Structure formats: C-alpha cells, structure tokens
Amino acid sequence: MxxxxxxxxxxxxxxxxxxxxxxxxxxxxxxxxxxxxxGETISVNGKVVGYQKIGQKFDKPNYFWGRPSAVDYNAAGSAGSNKGPSNPEYLALIQKRIDTFLIAHPYLKKSEIPSDMVTASGSGLDPNISPEGAMIQVKRVAKVRNLSEEKVKALVETKINKPSLMGTSTVNVLELNVALDELK
Missing domain, CATH: 1.10.287 (Helix Hairpins)
Structure with a gap:
C-alpha cells in the first residue's frame, strides 16, 4: 500500500x-x-490567406503552381513519399505530373521542367519553388491574366529570395500569388 x-x-x-x-x-x-x-501568416485586406512556411495547393491556370504534395497539402500530417526512385508506381506518378505540366505549358519540352515542379518535398508542404520553376510558368500566367510577360517576369524577380550564406534561391508561391493578385 x-x-x-x-x-x-x-x-x-x-x-x-x-x-x-x-x-x-x-x-x-x-x-x-x-x-x-x-505562425507567420500572410494577410490580404486584414484576412489571413495562408501561412508563409506551409505550402498550399494552387492548380488554377491564373496562378503560379507550387511543388506537388505527397500529403495533398494537409499540414496536420507532413510526410514525403516512401516510394524509392525506381518504384514503378512512383515513376508513373512522376510521369503523370510531367504530362499534366506539359498540357498546361505546351511551349515547354520535358527536359525544361525543373524537378521541383514534379516531385514532392520531404515534408510534402514546401511553400517554395525554384526561380526556374516560377519563370517557366510566366508565359501561362501572363496569357491567362492578359498581362505582359515582361511585367509578370519582373514580379517574379522581385519575389526571389536569395540565400543568406549557403543554399539556393527560392520563390514563395503564396507571396508571389498574392502579389500577382495585386497587379493591375
């Protein structure tokens, strides 16, 4: 006791x-x-539209698209794919993403698509894409929005985040799309 x-x-x-x-x-x-x-939120007219560090799904032609997500952008459970690069299911999924991307961007060749546009990140919630990933979408976005390609390209260039010391340059897709909506 x-x-x-x-x-x-x-x-x-x-x-x-x-x-x-x-x-x-x-x-x-x-x-x-x-x-x-x-969290670091992004607001438009006082309304929170998203989080700066969490990727969101953009699949409409008038917006820049982010990285694919292995968890369908569900922040409650981040995860990557557990399929290896030689797995037939994984290869079929990547090919499907490439085909979808090429349908929306008929002016591109398969070899011109940066890998971050067809592969999910380790967390499945990466909010950033490469500057190359953003630049290859300029033509599509400009055409759908009736804007000049030069104006959209200049906007992308203002949203490129350079690395502090090491790493690669990135573009936050949500910040870019919010700025895109603000263009007149």
Whole structure:
C-alpha cells in the first residue's frame, strides 16, 4: 500500500509538471515569437490567406503552381513519399505530373521542367519553388491574366529570395500569388 501511494504522488507530480507547467512555459516562450507563436501568416485586406512556411495547393491556370504534395497539402500530417526512385508506381506518378505540366505549358519540352515542379518535398508542404520553376510558368500566367510577360517576369524577380550564406534561391508561391493578385 505504501508503494501505491508513492506511485500515485509521483504520477500526479509528473502530470502537473508536464501537462500544466511545461505547457504554460512553452506558451510563454511562444509569446516572444513573431505573431505570438501562431505562425507567420500572410494577410490580404486584414484576412489571413495562408501561412508563409506551409505550402498550399494552387492548380488554377491564373496562378503560379507550387511543388506537388505527397500529403495533398494537409499540414496536420507532413510526410514525403516512401516510394524509392525506381518504384514503378512512383515513376508513373512522376510521369503523370510531367504530362499534366506539359498540357498546361505546351511551349515547354520535358527536359525544361525543373524537378521541383514534379516531385514532392520531404515534408510534402514546401511553400517554395525554384526561380526556374516560377519563370517557366510566366508565359501561362501572363496569357491567362492578359498581362505582359515582361511585367509578370519582373514580379517574379522581385519575389526571389536569395540565400543568406549557403543554399539556393527560392520563390514563395503564396507571396508571389498574392502579389500577382495585386497587379493591375
């Protein structure tokens, strides 16, 4: 009986420590983060349209498309594909993505499509594409929106994020599409 009482006291202590104190400490630390720990949002006219660090699905021809997602852009469970590069199902999926991309971009050859436009990222939620991935979509977007290609290309160039020290340049698709909607 003595051991049971000790175990109950210890369990109660751990529940209070990890369910209450730890949670409150993390909440307190989050208040120091940008947007008080609610994530880096992007707003248009005071309405949140998305999160800067989480990819979203854009598949309409008047928008720039992001990377494909292995989890259909569901941020509740990020994941990549568990299929290897020689898996027949994976190869068929990539070929389907290439075919779909070429239908929307008939002016391209298969070899001109950057890999990030047909392969999902490790998390399945990558919000960025390569500058090349954005530039090859300029013609389609400009045509659908009745804008000059030069104007759309200039917009893309303003949205290229250069790496600080190492890495590659990227374009945040949501930021680019929000700026695109603001073009007159």
């Amino acid at each position: 003595k051991n049971i009482f000790s175990i109950l006291k210890f369990t109660t202590l751990l529940v209070v420590l990890f369910s209450v104190i730890y949670t409150m400490a993390i909440l307190g630390i989050a208040q120091l983060a940008p947007n008080k720990g609610k």
